């Protein structure tokens with residue numbers, strides 16, 4: 159299966175790229191930091207894994223999804239797996255968010271992801287071979303996250319959108335999944351402006367652990383993947399508790415586990 163992964167220069171996307179490449183799947187790794195992608199590609203080549211092609215681009219730039227699509231078809235001919243992983247958000251209340259960050263969250267977490275599905279799913283339908291579309295959500299798509307109003311909203315959009323795509327394409331060879339992680343030790347918290355307290359790090363998983371759980375679930379075509387028992391419980395709490403209770407629980411946990419510091423996004 160030929161695989162595209164957005165946000166493959168770091169964190170969860172990189173770990174997924176490593177896992178898929180080690181299992182023999184050629185990868186088109188996409189992110190802005192081309193030097194990171196090139197290093198990943200070299201590392202995979204040295205280890206005898208499948209080829210990792212690199213595409214350095216900002217997927218929110220005008221026309222970028224179309225360019226990505228054309229490059230993927232040129233590289234692979236047929237694409238079988240699209241992993242919309244890239245995502246961002248400062249950890250800030252609504253009034254604290256800069257307008258630029260507000261637009262970036264929506265452009266990346268919602269628009270680019272939707273446009274990439276729109277471009278690649280007809281292609282997958284046309285070639286007819288078993289295919290997968292995977293959207294990287296968050297446990298926040300179930301349990302409301304304080305100081306993440308636009309981010310949590312974007313992940314709710316992703317959850318509902320992904321469920322409906324899974325339903326619409328159920329009679330085809332395309333399986334559609336959403337992964338909803340809880341805390342993962344990546345660059346995300348520092349970029350977002352979350353200083354995680356040492357004890358709370360124990361509750362977080364590594365991106366490699368997440369990728370090991372996600373890989374077989376993606377291949378099976380599971381519609382919803384929530385890695386880790388703790389985060390399954392958090393998602394269940396978000397589903398069962400009325401909003402005013404759920405937000406108080408998550409706010410209590412967040413206030414206990416982290417400090418809010420300025421975001422460091424470029």
Ligand SMILES: NC(=O)c1ccc[n+]([C@@H]2O[C@H](COP(=O)([O-])OP(=O)(O)OC[C@H]3O[C@@H](n4cnc5c(N)ncnc54)[C@H](OP(=O)(O)O)[C@@H]3O)[C@@H](O)[C@H]2O)c1
Pocket residue numbers: 164165166167168169170171188189190191192194215216217218243244245246266294295296297338339340341342343344345346347349
């Ligand atoms: N870490 C967590 O605790 C956590 C929890 C729940 C959900 N998630 C979700 O998991 C996904 C991955 O997050 P992560 O934790 O791995 O974050 P990360 O370490 O910050 O990695 C984000 C990746 O996205 C890429 N990216 C960001 N903006 C981009 C753009 N405009 N165009 C192309 N690539 C872009 C980054 O690469 P460049 O900077 O090189 O472009 C990087 O490779 C996100 O959707 C996030 O919402 C994370």
